[in-house]
Amino acid sequence: MYRAFLGLREEVSGQVSTDTLYFITRWIIQLFQISGEDPAALIELMLVMDNLKNHNPNLLFQYSVDEAHESAFSIYYNLNNLEPAEQHCQRFVEAQQQRFSSPPAEFRCKAQLTGDTQPFQHAWQDYQAKLLKAELRDDPLQHALILKDQAWLMLRHNKDAKDIQNLLDRAIDILNSQPYVNHREMALAYWLKVYVLAQLGDYERGLDRLNKAYESTKIKQPPQLNNLLQTAHLYLLKSSGRYEEASALGNEIAYQSFYREPLTGHNDLPVLSISLEKVLQFSDYASMQQKNESLALQVENARLFRLLTVLLAVFTLVILSVTYLAYRNSKMQARTDGLTQLLNRQEGMRRLKLEAGRMRRRSDRICIAILDLDGFKQINDTHGHRTGDEVLKLLAGIMQKHLRQSDVAFRYGGEEFVIVYRNTTTAEASVSLENLRDKLQKYSGWETTDDTLSVNFSAGLVEFSDTDVNVLYAIDYADKMLYQAKRSGKGKTVAGVYSRSTPEDLTFNGV
Numbered sequence: 001m002y003r004a005f006l007g008l009r010e011e012v013s014g015q016v017s018t019d020t021l022y023f024i025t026r027w028i029i030q031l032f033q034i035s036g037e038d039p040a041a042l043i044e045l046m047l048v049m050d051n052l053k054n055h056n057p058n059l060l061f062q063y064s065v066d067e068a069h070e071s072a073f074s075i076y077y078n079l080n081n082l083e084p085a086e087q088h089c090q091r092f093v094e095a096q097q098q099r100f101s102s103p104p105a106e107f108r109c110k111a112q113l114t115g116d117t118q119p120f121q122h123a124w125q126d127y128q129a130k131l132l133k134a135e136l137r138d139d140p141l142q143h144a145l146i147l148k149d150q151a152w153l154m155l156r157h158n159k160d161a162k163d164i165q166n167l168l169d170r171a172i173d174i175l176n177s178q179p180y181v182n183h184r185e186m187a188l189a190y191w192l193k194v195y196v197l198a199q200l201g202d203y204e205r206g207l208d209r210l211n212k213a214y215e216s217t218k219i220k221q222p223p224q225l226n227n228l229l230q231t232a233h234l235y236l237l238k239s240s241g242r243y244e245e246a247s248a249l250g251n252e253i254a255y256q257s258f259y260r261e262p263l264t265g266h267n268d269l270p271v272l273s274i275s276l277e278k279v280l281q282f283s284d285y286a287s288m289q290q291k292n293e294s295l296a297l298q299v300e301n302a303r304l305f306r307l308l309t310v311l312l313a314v315f316t317l318v319i320l321s322v323t324y325l326a327y328r329n330s331k332m333q334a335r336t337d338g339l340t341q342l343l344n345r346q347e348g349m350r351r352l353k354l355e356a357g358r359m360r361r362r363s364d365r366i367c368i369a370i371l372d373l374d375g376f377k378q379i380n381d382t383h384g385h386r387t388g389d390e391v392l393k394l395l396a397g398i399m400q401k402h403l404r405q406s407d408v409a410f411r412y413g414g415e416e417f418v419i420v421y422r423n424t425t426t427a428e429a430s431v432s433l434e435n436l437r438d439k440l441q442k443y444s445g446w447e448t449t450d451d452t453l454s455v456n457f458s459a460g461l462v463e464f465s466d467t468d469v470n471v472l473y474a475i476d477y478a479d480k481m482l483y484q485a486k487r488s489g490k491g492k493t494v495a496g497v498y499s500r501s502t503p504e505d506l507t508f509n510g511v
């Protein structure tokens with residue numbers, strides 16, 4: 001297996017990026033370590049260290065400087081070569097301090113070197129306090145989890161295997177007695193147990209625990225958890241001298257790791273897959289090659305699937321946007337008058353009623369003006385309908401430009417327009433209407449006729465603040481005043497205030 005990966009590194013060097021090479025080296029180190037080939041792992045590690053020196057460590061390997069030193073420490077420590085172990089521990093501490101804003105207060109490598117039991121004591125006391133809390137709260141699940149964590153702590157500090165087993169047995173018993181079994185925690189507890197039994201060389205019981213662990217993760221088996229159990233299995237096989245089985249399982253774990261993130265997301269994956277196949281052709285791992293192919297296919301399929309999902313999402317988004325825009329457009333069209341682009345009568349009346357509602361709620365007032373172009377038939381007859389249309393559009397444009405945003409203007413019909421002035425008195429609205437009139441009369445840029453056109457309008461204006469009266473009465477009232485404006489000479493505004501007491505035969509105070 002190492003040979004295959006060493007060969008792979010040779011094959012792809014120069015073709016792939018430096019950090020991919022670093023990843024491959026990392027596996028090789030891990031493989032050597034798993035198999036207890038510490039000196040070989042050390043040589044590989046030195047290779048990484050050299051790379052770290054040659055490249056800018058803050059850029060390329062910024063996430064691995066401390067990991068490399070920690071691995072070097074463990075290897076030297078295992079080999080009982082304490083001087084370099086100490087150096088690497090120191091470098092590891094420095095790297096961690098650089099990498100994290102708040103690195104751990106106590107470092108395990110230091111404690112291991114000095115035989116300092118302080119970190120263990122602190123953590124142990126912490127767990128004891130938590131245990132007490134869980135007991136008081138009568139929370140057996142939490143209790144079991146803390147027992148399991150305590151076992152893990154003891155294991156990391158090389159405590160007595162029997163004590164560790166006791167803790168784990170208690171944790172497993174509690175987990176088993178729960179109405180709903182927590183499969184993940186159960187598997188982790190069993191995994192620890194297998195690990196401890198492997199250290200004790202108790203293969204039979206270890207295997208029994210392992211089968212239970214596989215069993216408890218059968219329902220929901222995330223790949224990482226499965227991988228964890230496989231690693232425990234590997235320890236067990238190795239510790240009981242079953243090297244062939246261990247080697248086969250080691251291969252499987254290595255291949256699975258090869259195709260797992262983050263390397264599968266790596267740009268260099270195609271080169272790696274092809275090269276791995278080539279290397280395997282010259283090695284004695286023919287059966288693994290098949291597995292490699294099917295795994296590569298799975299990766300490719302997953303990638304295609306991801307691509308398709310993204311494409312589908314983009315496509316759906318485009319369709320939705322287009323549909324939404326078309327819908328919005330058609331809605332706009334249904335609301336506006338095609339010629340003047342003002343609101344049409346239906347939408348205008350709806351907005352008028354809304355404004356009346358708002359007025360009632362705020363005890364406000366509104367002014368309603370009806371404008372009618374004077375002598376418009378004459379304009380049509382003399383200058384043609386196109387000029388008539390131009391006049392209508394001109395007045396609409398002037399309204400849009402010179403009315404306030406809160407005012408609502410719409411085409412009431414033919415050459416009639418309505419303006420709803422929010423919170424405005426008749427005096428203020430009259431000023432606005434005179435302003436519109438002024439702009440209309442001063443206009444001279446006609447496109448459809450050379451003649452100077454005299455364009456003007458008459459208007460009926462009503463102030464309306466009575467909360468009990470239907471706003472349509474006010475419109476009728478404004479219409480009647482418009483009629484008065486027409487009758488009394490055109491080109492003017494006649495205004496009045498409408499209330500419930502306004503008699504049927506209307507009296508006007510002209511402006």
Ligand SMILES: Nc1nc2c(ncn2[C@@H]2O[C@H](COP(=O)(O)OP(=O)(O)OP(=O)(O)O)[C@@H](O)[C@H]2O)c(=O)[nH]1
Pocket residue numbers: 339372373374375376377378380384385386387388389392413414415486490
């Ligand atoms: N060009 C054009 N003319 C229209 C449009 N809608 C209505 N008209 C015309 O507007 C004219 C309105 O004529 P009348 O109701 O007699 O009004 P007027 O000539 O302005 O008379 P007064 O209101 O008394 O000043 C009619 O000839 C309609 O055909 C339109 O969209 N475009």
